[in-house]
Amino acid sequence: MTTNTPVIEVRGLTRTYRMGSTEVAALRQVDLTVMPGEFIAVMGTSGSGKSTLMNILGCLDTPSAGTYLLDGVQVDGMTRNERADLRNHKLGFVFQGFNLLSRTSALDNVELPLLYDRLARHKDTKALSRAALERVGLGKRMDHHPSELSGGQQQRVAIARALVTSPTLLLADEPTGNLDTRTTLDVMALFQQLNNQGITILLVTHEPEVSHYAKRIVEMRDGKIRKDHPVEDRGDAAVDLAAYDAQEVVA
Amino acid sequence: MKLMVLLRMAMQSIVKNKMRTFLTMLGIVIGVAAVIVMVAIGAGARGQIEAQIATLGTNLIVVTPGTTQAGGSNQGAQTFNRLTIDDVEKLQREGTLLSAVSPVINTRTQVIATTGNWRTEVNGVSTGFFRIRNWTVESGAEFTEEDVQGKRTVVILGKTVANGLFPDGNAVGQRVRLGRTPFTVIGVMAGKGQAATGTDQDDIVVVPYSTAQTRISNFFFIGSILAMTDNTKDIPAAMAEISDIMRESHRIGGGADDFTVRDQSALATTATSTTTVMTALLAAIASISLVVGGIGIMNIMLVSVTERTREIGIRMAIGARGSDVLTQFLVESVVLCLMGGIVGLLAGIGGSMIVGRVTGWHTTTSITSILIATGFSAAVGVFFGYYPARKAAALDPIQALRYE
Numbered sequence: 287m288t289t290n291t292p293v294i295e296v297r298g299l300t301r302t303y304r305m306g307s308t309e310v311a312a313l314r315q316v317d318l319t320v321m322p323g324e325f326i327a328v329m330g331t332s333g334s335g336k337s338t339l340m341n342i343l344g345c346l347d348t349p350s351a352g353t354y355l356l357d358g359v360q361v362d363g364m365t366r367n368e369r370a371d372l373r374n375h376k377l378g379f380v381f382q383g384f385n386l387l388s389r390t391s392a393l394d395n396v397e398l399p400l401l402y403d404r405l406a407r408h409k410d411t412k413a414l415s416r417a418a419l420e421r422v423g424l425g426k427r428m429d430h431h432p433s434e435l436s437g438g439q440q441q442r443v444a445i446a447r448a449l450v451t452s453p454t455l456l457l458a459d460e461p462t463g464n465l466d467t468r469t470t471l472d473v474m475a476l477f478q479q480l481n482n483q484g485i486t487i488l489l490v491t492h493e494p495e496v497s498h499y500a501k502r503i504v505e506m507r508d509g510k511i512r513k514d515h516p517v518e519d520r521g522d523a524a525v526d527l528a529a530y531d532a533q534e535v536v537a
Numbered sequence: 538m539k540l541m542v543l544l545r546m547a548m549q550s551i552v553k554n555k556m557r558t559f560l561t562m563l564g565i566v567i568g569v570a571a572v573i574v575m576v577a578i579g580a581g582a583r584g585q586i587e588a589q590i591a592t593l594g595t596n597l598i599v600v601t602p603g604t605t606q607a608g609g610s611n612q613g614a615q616t617f618n619r620l621t622i623d624d625v626e627k628l629q630r631e632g633t634l635l636s637a638v639s640p641v642i643n644t645r646t647q648v649i650a651t652t653g654n655w656r657t658e659v660n661g662v663s664t665g666f667f668r669i670r671n672w673t674v675e676s677g678a679e680f681t682e683e684d685v686q687g688k689r690t691v692v693i694l695g696k697t698v699a700n701g702l703f704p705d706g707n708a709v710g711q712r713v714r715l716g717r718t719p720f721t722v723i724g725v726m727a728g729k730g731q732a733a734t735g736t737d738q739d740d741i742v743v744v745p746y747s748t749a750q751t752r753i754s755n756f757f758f759i760g761s762i763l764a765m766t767d768n769t770k771d772i773p774a775a776m777a778e779i780s781d782i783m784r785e786s787h788r789i790g791g792g793a794d795d796f797t798v799r800d801q802s803a804l805a806t807t808a809t810s811t812t813t814v815m816t817a818l819l820a821a822i823a824s825i826s827l828v829v830g831g832i833g834i835m836n837i838m839l840v841s842v843t844e845r846t847r848e849i850g851i852r853m854a855i856g857a858r859g860s861d862v863l864t865q866f867l868v869e870s871v872v873l874c875l876m877g878g879i880v881g882l883l884a885g886i887g888g889s890m891i892v893g894r895v896t897g898w899h900t901t902t903s904i905t906s907i908l909i910a911t912g913f914s915a916a917v918g919v920f921f922g923y924y925p926a927r928k929a930a931a932l933d934p935i936q937a938l939r940y941e
Binding site: 344347366370374381387389390398399401402404447451 | 549848850851856860
């Protein structure tokens with residue numbers, strides 16, 4: 287991470303929805319800058335606007351007003367196809383519900399974003415996919431289908447799929463929402479490990495115990511950023527996981 | 538995205554629902570098979586009819602005795618013999634468009650050889666007969682003008698008669714008796730096979746008309762006069778000419794004709810155009826089932842798009858463009874249709890062969906109909922797959938991802 291270009295630079299971001307005759311503002315004048323190597327947790331209750339922010343940052347939705355630069359590229363005003371290409375090249379998504387293609391092997395799931403790469407930048411897509419799966423510790427389960435994997439393993443496949451294109455930003459939308467305590471720690475440890483390797487991560491969550499593994503917390507309420515602060519006494523998920531396992535053995 | 542990847546994706550989802558795929562494909566299978574079989578049946582029927590007409594002799598004009606009125610009651614066709622050798626000679630002399638004219642005196646008699654006997658049809662004709670009826674002599678020779686003039690007792694046997702009387706095949710030169718009169722076999726005609734009516738055209742013997750009139754029986758009546766033109770397009774003019782000459786010959790002023798002039802080309806064109814219309818009709822009916830099959834495809838693709846809304850959302854989130862999704866579903870529908878088309882093609886070819894065997898027709902499946910069937914089933918795939926595919930491509934990724 288040698289450049290000083292912000293991964294995300296958002297100014298005056300506003301998103302209004304029309305519900306019948308009334309206009310509902312989901313985001314109001316949001317400013318946010320994310321530098322390379324950051325690990326941000328966006329927190330807020332439902333209706334706080336964090337999902338809307340996530341959709342816009344993920345180039346799935348467009349703002350009603352304001353500007354959005356992703357890795358120096360202006361996103362607002364882009365066409366549907368341009369945004370699709372941008373998602374493919376610069377973003378990696380991890381969802382709450384894993385969102386893997388069932389009846390498709392882990393390897394094929396991970397390979398999928400590479401197949402949609404219009405520039406065909408990557409030659410050996412299979413090798414890249416294998417490497418991504420090994421990176422998340424699933425080297426031995428490449429040919430398994432999602433139904434044959436545990437929730438944690440499925441989320442690891444999803445993370446591998448998000449990483450395989452070497453994106454500028456990893457976006458995680460409630461990635462631990464469907465996971466138990468142990469698996470949550472497991473997945474957070476993986477995120478921390480990836481972040482230590484230099485990957486910029488922005489994750490949305492409403493669980494404080496998840497957010498304290500991030501480096502910075504952005505708290506949202508009523509479509510605005512209320513608090514934006516670094517994490518004090520940041521947790522180490524790997525250590526906590528070991529402690530959790532030890533406790534289980536005692537019990 | 539590479540075509541191979543798209544095809545693999547399509548195959549994956551097609552294989553996923555085997556029963557559904559089979560039932561959906563069945564519509565296309567039946568449609569394509571029906572089109573192929575119907576076109577083959579039509580082609581076979583047309584070939585059959587054309588072959589039969591060709592053996593009748595091309596550019597043939599037939600003059601038969603007409604009806605006569607006796608005391609106000611119509612006596613029906615051929616009541617009285619009204620055709621004479623004078624008519625034939627006048628037609629030969631004055632007909633400018635006629636390249637050959639022959640009377641036909643028709644009777645049946647027993648043909649007796651030393652090796653056996655055979656009851657058959659005797660045609661008393663002139664030398665032009667062979668050209669008119671498109672009849673060739675396989676061994677030996679046709680009779681000549683001298684044979685006619687000299688009322689010589691020469692006979693040419695049809696294939697069936699020759700085989701019946703002389704199974705060893707050495708008919709030419711043998712002596713046979715027609716009734717009581719001895720004749721010399723001077724030729725055997727090439728086989729023509731069955732007529733459209735089912736009668737054996739080769740069960741016949743041909744003698745000079747003059748000999749028939751004097752030596753076989755007292756049967757002078759000319760059953761019909763055959764004439765031909767060199768070109769099919771001359772037939773209408775030639776028919777008018779024949780009518781004029783015949784009216785003059787029979788001294789018919791303002792009265793009704795006592796003869797009838799018919800041509801075979803009318804029959805030929807009517808028969809072929811009828812079968813062409815029949816073929817088109819059969820194919821049209823068959824293509825309805827193809828359209829119905831296509832609607833089945835569309836229905837299933839629409840269900841599939843709804844079912845896979847979430848999958849579409851995922852694909853879009855990781856960078857699939859609308860066009861990628863569109864292509865994926867279109868390829869799926871085309872692959873489905875093509876697979877159905879190929880199975881239908883095989884079923885159709887098999888069906889045509891069975892129909893051919895049962896009817897004895899030459900039911901061929903042409904390359905054209907194979908290409909049309911394949912092309913058509915692909916077109917059905919594109920046409921009926923486009924709407925569902927476009928629906929998939931137009932989905933909003935956020936909504937699609939949220940879809941349960």
